[in-house]
Amino acid sequence: MRARLPHSVAVPPARNGRRVGTAVELRRVAVVRKISAVEQQQRRSDAKLAHSIAVGDPLSDRVLLAHREHVASAAAVEAVLGARKLEFRVVESLTLRLAAWADLVVTVGGDGTFLRASHVLTGLGPDDGPPMLGVNSATSSSVGYFCAATAASFAAILDKIDSGACHSEGLWRMQVSVNDTLLPVHVLNDVLLAHSVPAETSRYVLEVAGRRQDQKSSGIWVSTAAGSTGAMRAAGGRVQPLDGRSLQFRVREPMSWTFAGAPLVDGLFDDELVVTSRMLAGEIYLDGGHLRRRFGFGDRIRFTPSPRPMPWIAPIDVEQRRGG
Numbered sequence: 001m002r003a004r005l006p007h008s009v010a011v012p013p014a015r016n017g018r019r020v021g022t023a024v025e026l027r028r029v030a031v032v033r034k035i036s037a038v039e040q041q042q043r044r045s046d047a048k049l050a051h052s053i054a055v056g057d058p059l060s061d062r063v064l065l066a067h068r069e070h071v072a073s074a075a076a077v078e079a080v081l082g083a084r085k086l087e088f089r090v091v092e093s094l095t096l097r098l099a100a101w102a103d104l105v106v107t108v109g110g111d112g113t114f115l116r117a118s119h120v121l122t123g124l125g126p127d128d129g130p131p132m133l134g135v136n137s138a139t140s141s142s143v144g145y146f147c148a149a150t151a152a153s154f155a156a157i158l159d160k161i162d163s164g165a166c167h168s169e170g171l172w173r174m175q176v177s178v179n180d181t182l183l184p185v186h187v188l189n190d191v192l193l194a195h196s197v198p199a200e201t202s203r204y205v206l207e208v209a210g211r212r213q214d215q216k217s218s219g220i221w222v223s224t225a226a227g228s229t230g231a232m233r234a235a236g237g238r239v240q241p242l243d244g245r246s247l248q249f250r251v252r253e254p255m256s257w258t259f260a261g262a263p264l265v266d267g268l269f270d271d272e273l274v275v276t277s278r279m280l281a282g283e284i285y286l287d288g289g290h291l292r293r294r295f296g297f298g299d300r301i302r303f304t305p306s307p308r309p310m311p312w313i314a315p316i317d318v319e320q321r322r323g324g
Contacts, residue, residue, distance in 0.1 A: 020128050020311045023164040029081055029088040030102035030130070032117045033074050034109025034137065038067035066138040073137035073151035074108050080155045084162075094120040104161065105132045110142035115287045118173075119185040121310055131168035131311035133157065145229070148315040161313065170309025172245045174224050176284065177302045178295055186306045189227035189287045193301060194219030194252075196281040196294065201255075203278035206264060208249065209271075213264045214278075218253040222273060222303045237266065242318065245305045246270050273303045 041049050052060040074090075081088045091098060094117040099105060105121075107113045114134040121129045135154055136144030144150075149157045160166035173186035195202045202219045205212060223232040225240040228248055233239055237250045251265040277299045284293050284301060295301060 020131075020170040020309055021167050023167060024103055024131060024161050026103050026158075026162045027087060028101055028103050029086055030094060030098045030105045031077060031081070031088055031090045032094050032105065032107045032109075032113060033090050033092060034070065034107075034113040035092055036067040036070045036138075037063050062141055066141045069138040069140060070109070073135060076151040077106065077108055077135055077154055080158060084158070096120060096122075099129060102130045105130050106135060107132065107147075108135045108137045110136060110138065110144050111146050112288075112290070114146040115188055116290055118171075118188045118310060119287070119291065122184075122186065128308060128311050131313055133161070133313040146226075146312070148313045157313065166313065168311035169314045170243065171226055171312045172224055172243075172309045173306040174222065174247055175304050175306050176286065176293075177304075178284075178293060179300055180302075183286070183293060185286060185291060186310070187227075187286050188224065188310070190221060190223035190231055191287075191303065192219055192221055192231070192285040193275055194283060194285075195279055196283040202282065204282075205276040205278065206251075207274040207276075208264070208267065208269050211264055213259055213261065215251065215264075216255040216258050217251045219251075220275065221250045221252060223248050224305075240268070245309075247273070247303060247305055249273055249303075270305065275301045275303075277301070 037049070038053075041053075049060065049063070053064065078088070078090065089098065094105060099120055105117060107117050111134075114132065118132060121132070133149060134144065134147030135149045135151065136142050136147035137151065139150055157166065171188065173188050174191065175186060176183045176191060193202070201216050203216050205214050206220070221232055221235055221237070223230070223237065224247060225242055225244040228237060228240040232248060232250060235250050235252060237248055240246065240248060246268045248268050249266060254263060254265045256263040256265065277295055277297055280297050282295045282299075284295065286292065
Protein backbone atom coordinates (compact mmCIF):
# COMPACT_ATOMS: atom_id res chain seq x y z
CA MET A 1 0.00 0.00 0.00
CA ARG A 2 1.51 3.30 -1.05
CA ALA A 3 1.46 5.81 1.81
CA ARG A 4 2.09 9.54 1.74
CA LEU A 5 3.17 9.85 5.37
CA PRO A 6 1.50 13.23 6.18
CA HIS A 7 3.57 15.69 8.20
CA SER A 8 0.93 15.68 10.95
CA VAL A 9 1.51 12.00 11.66
CA ALA A 10 4.21 11.17 14.18
CA VAL A 11 6.96 8.96 12.81
CA PRO A 12 7.67 5.88 14.94
CA PRO A 13 11.16 5.86 16.41
CA ALA A 14 13.90 3.80 14.81
CA ARG A 15 14.04 0.22 16.01
CA ASN A 16 16.62 0.00 18.78
CA GLY A 17 19.25 -2.64 18.21
CA ARG A 18 19.01 -2.74 14.40
CA ARG A 19 22.48 -3.66 13.23
CA VAL A 20 24.39 -4.62 10.12
CA GLY A 21 23.91 -8.32 9.42
CA THR A 22 20.54 -8.76 11.14
CA ALA A 23 17.29 -9.79 9.43
CA VAL A 24 14.89 -7.08 8.27
CA GLU A 25 11.35 -6.94 9.63
CA LEU A 26 9.90 -5.76 6.33
CA ARG A 27 6.78 -3.60 6.63
CA ARG A 28 7.66 -0.10 5.42
CA VAL A 29 9.81 0.82 2.43
CA ALA A 30 11.19 4.19 1.35
CA VAL A 31 11.68 4.29 -2.43
CA VAL A 32 14.10 6.94 -3.71
CA ARG A 33 13.39 7.37 -7.44
CA LYS A 34 15.83 9.06 -9.78
CA ILE A 35 14.53 11.81 -12.08
CA SER A 36 15.74 10.90 -15.57
CA ALA A 37 17.37 13.36 -17.97
CA VAL A 38 14.19 13.41 -20.07
CA GLU A 39 12.08 14.16 -16.97
CA GLN A 40 14.49 16.93 -16.02
CA GLN A 41 14.15 18.31 -19.54
CA GLN A 42 10.35 18.27 -19.21
CA ARG A 43 10.56 20.23 -15.94
CA ARG A 44 13.22 22.69 -16.97
CA SER A 45 13.73 22.83 -20.68
CA ASP A 46 17.20 22.55 -22.16
CA ALA A 47 16.96 23.87 -25.71
CA LYS A 48 19.76 21.70 -27.13
CA LEU A 49 18.49 18.44 -25.62
CA ALA A 50 14.91 19.27 -26.62
CA HIS A 51 16.00 19.92 -30.21
CA SER A 52 18.07 16.72 -30.30
CA ILE A 53 15.07 14.66 -29.19
CA ALA A 54 12.67 16.47 -31.55
CA VAL A 55 14.75 15.88 -34.69
CA GLY A 56 15.70 12.30 -33.78
CA ASP A 57 19.40 13.05 -33.39
CA PRO A 58 21.28 9.79 -32.63
CA LEU A 59 23.02 11.63 -29.76
CA SER A 60 19.73 11.51 -27.83
CA ASP A 61 19.04 7.80 -28.50
CA ARG A 62 20.85 6.65 -25.37
CA VAL A 63 19.09 9.28 -23.25
CA LEU A 64 15.67 8.17 -24.51
CA LEU A 65 16.45 4.46 -24.05
CA ALA A 66 17.65 5.05 -20.48
CA HIS A 67 14.49 7.05 -19.76
CA ARG A 68 12.19 4.29 -21.03
CA GLU A 69 14.06 1.66 -19.04
CA HIS A 70 13.98 3.79 -15.91
CA VAL A 71 10.25 4.53 -16.07
CA ALA A 72 9.47 0.84 -16.62
CA SER A 73 11.76 -0.21 -13.75
CA ALA A 74 10.20 2.30 -11.33
CA ALA A 75 6.71 1.06 -12.22
CA ALA A 76 7.82 -2.55 -11.70
CA VAL A 77 9.25 -1.78 -8.25
CA GLU A 78 6.01 -0.12 -7.17
CA ALA A 79 3.99 -3.04 -8.52
CA VAL A 80 6.04 -5.55 -6.53
CA LEU A 81 5.71 -3.57 -3.31
CA GLY A 82 1.99 -3.10 -3.86
CA ALA A 83 1.41 -6.79 -4.55
CA ARG A 84 3.03 -7.63 -1.22
CA LYS A 85 0.82 -5.06 0.53
CA LEU A 86 3.84 -3.28 1.95
CA GLU A 87 3.52 0.33 3.03
CA PHE A 88 5.80 2.43 0.86
CA ARG A 89 6.48 6.00 -0.15
CA VAL A 90 8.15 7.15 -3.36
CA VAL A 91 10.30 10.29 -3.12
CA GLU A 92 13.00 12.04 -5.12
CA SER A 93 15.18 12.72 -2.07
CA LEU A 94 15.52 10.76 1.15
CA THR A 95 15.09 12.61 4.47
CA LEU A 96 16.08 11.70 8.02
CA ARG A 97 12.40 11.50 8.95
CA LEU A 98 11.60 9.06 6.15
CA ALA A 99 14.72 6.97 6.85
CA ALA A 100 13.64 6.63 10.50
CA TRP A 101 10.19 5.50 9.33
CA ALA A 102 11.44 2.86 6.88
CA ASP A 103 12.56 -0.72 7.40
CA LEU A 104 14.30 -0.69 4.01
CA VAL A 105 15.49 2.05 1.65
CA VAL A 106 15.22 1.14 -2.04
CA THR A 107 16.94 3.38 -4.58
CA VAL A 108 15.72 3.23 -8.18
CA GLY A 109 18.34 4.69 -10.50
CA GLY A 110 22.08 4.07 -10.54
CA ASP A 111 25.07 4.60 -8.30
CA GLY A 112 24.47 8.35 -8.13
CA THR A 113 20.99 7.83 -6.70
CA PHE A 114 22.40 5.33 -4.20
CA LEU A 115 25.16 7.73 -3.13
CA ARG A 116 22.81 10.65 -2.57
CA ALA A 117 20.48 8.56 -0.43
CA SER A 118 23.38 7.14 1.59
CA HIS A 119 24.35 10.64 2.74
CA VAL A 120 21.14 10.85 4.78
CA LEU A 121 21.94 7.74 6.84
CA THR A 122 24.12 9.05 9.63
CA GLY A 123 24.64 5.86 11.62
CA LEU A 124 25.20 7.92 14.75
CA GLY A 125 22.00 7.07 16.63
CA PRO A 126 21.06 4.03 18.70
CA ASP A 127 21.15 1.75 15.65
CA ASP A 128 22.72 1.51 12.18
CA GLY A 129 19.54 2.54 10.36
CA PRO A 130 17.64 0.77 7.59
CA PRO A 131 19.65 -1.19 5.04
CA MET A 132 19.85 0.12 1.48
CA LEU A 133 18.95 -1.86 -1.62
CA GLY A 134 19.87 -0.41 -5.00
CA VAL A 135 17.83 -1.19 -8.13
CA ASN A 136 19.68 -0.46 -11.37
CA SER A 137 16.86 1.02 -13.42
CA ALA A 138 18.66 1.48 -16.77
CA THR A 139 21.04 -1.41 -17.31
CA SER A 140 21.85 -0.39 -20.89
CA SER A 141 23.73 2.69 -19.71
CA SER A 142 24.28 2.42 -15.92
CA VAL A 143 27.01 0.42 -14.22
CA GLY A 144 25.04 0.19 -10.97
CA TYR A 145 28.00 -1.03 -8.92
CA PHE A 146 26.10 -0.59 -5.63
CA CYS A 147 22.85 -2.04 -7.03
CA ALA A 148 21.99 -5.61 -6.06
CA ALA A 149 18.78 -5.72 -8.11
CA THR A 150 17.22 -4.90 -11.44
CA ALA A 151 13.52 -4.64 -12.17
CA ALA A 152 13.57 -8.33 -13.16
CA SER A 153 15.26 -9.56 -9.96
CA PHE A 154 13.73 -7.15 -7.45
CA ALA A 155 10.84 -9.41 -6.39
CA ALA A 156 13.12 -12.40 -5.74
CA ILE A 157 15.59 -10.33 -3.68
CA LEU A 158 12.73 -8.79 -1.71
CA ASP A 159 11.43 -12.27 -0.93
CA LYS A 160 14.86 -13.29 0.39
CA ILE A 161 15.04 -10.20 2.58
CA ASP A 162 11.52 -10.79 3.91
CA SER A 163 12.21 -14.46 4.69
CA GLY A 164 15.47 -13.69 6.50
CA ALA A 165 17.54 -15.52 3.90
CA CYS A 166 19.31 -12.29 2.89
CA HIS A 167 20.98 -10.11 5.53
CA SER A 168 22.68 -6.77 5.13
CA GLU A 169 26.42 -6.32 4.89
CA GLY A 170 28.44 -3.32 6.02
CA LEU A 171 29.88 -0.56 3.88
CA TRP A 172 32.51 1.53 5.62
CA ARG A 173 32.37 5.26 4.98
CA MET A 174 34.47 8.35 5.70
CA GLN A 175 33.99 11.38 7.91
CA VAL A 176 35.36 14.80 6.93
CA SER A 177 35.76 17.82 9.20
CA VAL A 178 36.84 21.40 8.53
CA ASN A 179 38.46 23.17 11.49
CA ASP A 180 37.08 20.44 13.81
CA THR A 181 33.52 20.95 12.56
CA LEU A 182 32.23 17.63 11.27
CA LEU A 183 30.47 17.84 7.90
CA PRO A 184 26.93 16.42 8.11
CA VAL A 185 27.44 13.54 5.65
CA HIS A 186 29.36 10.28 5.61
CA VAL A 187 31.26 9.86 2.35
CA LEU A 188 30.73 6.49 0.68
CA ASN A 189 33.13 6.70 -2.27
CA ASP A 190 35.79 9.38 -2.24
CA VAL A 191 36.78 13.01 -1.71
CA LEU A 192 38.84 15.25 -3.96
CA LEU A 193 40.65 18.14 -2.26
CA ALA A 194 42.01 20.76 -4.67
CA HIS A 195 42.25 24.42 -5.54
CA SER A 196 38.82 25.87 -6.36
CA VAL A 197 40.20 26.53 -9.87
CA PRO A 198 41.32 23.06 -11.04
CA ALA A 199 44.02 24.45 -13.35
CA GLU A 200 45.72 26.19 -10.41
CA THR A 201 48.31 24.57 -8.13
CA SER A 202 47.09 23.10 -4.85
CA ARG A 203 49.32 24.16 -1.92
CA TYR A 204 48.97 22.59 1.52
CA VAL A 205 50.65 20.74 4.36
CA LEU A 206 49.82 17.02 4.56
CA GLU A 207 50.05 15.06 7.83
CA VAL A 208 49.55 11.30 8.10
CA ALA A 209 51.05 8.43 10.11
CA GLY A 210 53.36 10.73 12.06
CA ARG A 211 54.80 12.42 8.98
CA ARG A 212 54.31 16.00 7.83
CA GLN A 213 55.16 17.46 4.44
CA ASP A 214 54.66 20.78 2.64
CA GLN A 215 53.39 19.96 -0.85
CA LYS A 216 52.37 21.34 -4.24
CA SER A 217 50.24 19.22 -6.55
CA SER A 218 46.97 19.04 -8.46
CA GLY A 219 45.18 17.95 -5.30
CA ILE A 220 44.57 14.84 -3.20
CA TRP A 221 42.21 11.91 -3.60
CA VAL A 222 40.99 10.21 -0.40
CA SER A 223 38.81 7.11 -0.75
CA THR A 224 37.05 4.40 1.19
CA ALA A 225 37.48 0.72 0.31
CA ALA A 226 34.25 0.90 -1.71
CA GLY A 227 35.55 3.94 -3.57
CA SER A 228 38.95 2.41 -4.31
CA THR A 229 37.64 0.94 -7.58
CA GLY A 230 36.73 4.34 -9.06
CA ALA A 231 38.76 7.52 -9.31
CA MET A 232 41.34 6.15 -6.88
CA ARG A 233 42.13 3.18 -9.11
CA ALA A 234 42.12 5.39 -12.23
CA ALA A 235 44.68 7.63 -10.49
CA GLY A 236 46.96 4.65 -9.82
CA GLY A 237 45.70 3.57 -6.40
CA ARG A 238 45.02 0.04 -5.17
CA VAL A 239 41.70 -1.76 -4.90
CA GLN A 240 41.06 -2.48 -1.22
CA PRO A 241 39.03 -5.33 0.34
CA LEU A 242 35.41 -4.22 0.48
CA ASP A 243 35.07 -4.99 4.19
CA GLY A 244 38.14 -2.90 5.06
CA ARG A 245 37.78 0.16 7.30
CA SER A 246 41.07 1.77 6.22
CA LEU A 247 41.08 4.84 4.02
CA GLN A 248 43.46 5.44 1.12
CA PHE A 249 45.02 8.66 -0.14
CA ARG A 250 46.84 9.55 -3.33
CA VAL A 251 48.37 12.88 -4.32
CA ARG A 252 47.51 13.92 -7.88
CA GLU A 253 50.41 14.96 -10.09
CA PRO A 254 52.77 15.81 -7.21
CA MET A 255 55.53 18.34 -7.78
CA SER A 256 57.78 15.97 -5.91
CA TRP A 257 60.96 17.92 -6.76
CA THR A 258 59.69 20.65 -4.43
CA PHE A 259 59.18 18.27 -1.48
CA ALA A 260 61.56 18.15 1.47
CA GLY A 261 62.45 14.52 2.07
CA ALA A 262 60.96 11.36 0.56
CA PRO A 263 57.68 12.11 -1.24
CA LEU A 264 54.59 11.33 0.84
CA VAL A 265 52.19 10.71 -2.02
CA ASP A 266 50.05 7.63 -1.29
CA GLY A 267 49.13 5.01 1.29
CA LEU A 268 46.54 3.62 3.68
CA PHE A 269 45.60 5.00 7.08
CA ASP A 270 43.34 3.80 9.90
CA ASP A 271 43.53 6.90 12.09
CA GLU A 272 43.45 10.26 10.32
CA LEU A 273 44.86 12.34 7.50
CA VAL A 274 45.06 16.11 8.05
CA VAL A 275 45.52 18.72 5.35
CA THR A 276 46.26 22.36 6.28
CA SER A 277 45.50 24.71 3.40
CA ARG A 278 48.02 27.18 2.02
CA MET A 279 45.45 28.26 -0.61
CA LEU A 280 43.23 31.32 -0.46
CA ALA A 281 40.46 29.35 -2.18
CA GLY A 282 40.22 25.58 -2.05
CA GLU A 283 37.39 23.11 -2.37
CA ILE A 284 36.55 19.59 -1.32
CA TYR A 285 34.25 17.50 -3.50
CA LEU A 286 32.44 14.72 -1.64
CA ASP A 287 31.35 11.69 -3.67
CA GLY A 288 31.96 13.33 -7.02
CA GLY A 289 30.05 16.53 -7.59
CA HIS A 290 27.18 15.64 -5.26
CA LEU A 291 28.41 17.79 -2.37
CA ARG A 292 31.14 20.37 -2.04
CA ARG A 293 32.64 22.63 0.61
CA ARG A 294 34.94 25.63 0.20
CA PHE A 295 37.88 26.37 2.47
CA GLY A 296 40.58 29.03 2.74
CA PHE A 297 44.08 29.73 3.95
CA GLY A 298 44.97 28.03 7.23
CA ASP A 299 41.87 25.83 7.33
CA ARG A 300 42.44 22.26 8.50
CA ILE A 301 40.63 19.43 6.78
CA ARG A 302 40.60 16.10 8.59
CA PHE A 303 39.68 12.70 7.10
CA THR A 304 38.81 9.74 9.37
CA PRO A 305 36.97 6.41 8.98
CA SER A 306 33.33 6.49 10.10
CA PRO A 307 32.73 4.82 13.47
CA ARG A 308 30.32 2.18 12.11
CA PRO A 309 29.49 0.71 8.70
CA MET A 310 26.26 1.38 6.81
CA PRO A 311 23.84 -1.54 6.21
CA TRP A 312 23.70 -2.58 2.57
CA ILE A 313 22.12 -5.38 0.54
CA ALA A 314 25.14 -6.28 -1.57
CA PRO A 315 25.10 -7.80 -5.08
CA ILE A 316 25.99 -11.48 -4.99
CA ASP A 317 28.68 -10.86 -7.63
CA VAL A 318 30.10 -7.76 -5.98
CA GLU A 319 33.69 -9.07 -5.86
CA GLN A 320 33.61 -9.96 -9.55
CA ARG A 321 32.39 -6.44 -10.31
CA ARG A 322 35.21 -4.91 -8.31
CA GLY A 323 37.95 -6.65 -10.26
CA GLY A 324 41.40 -6.05 -8.91
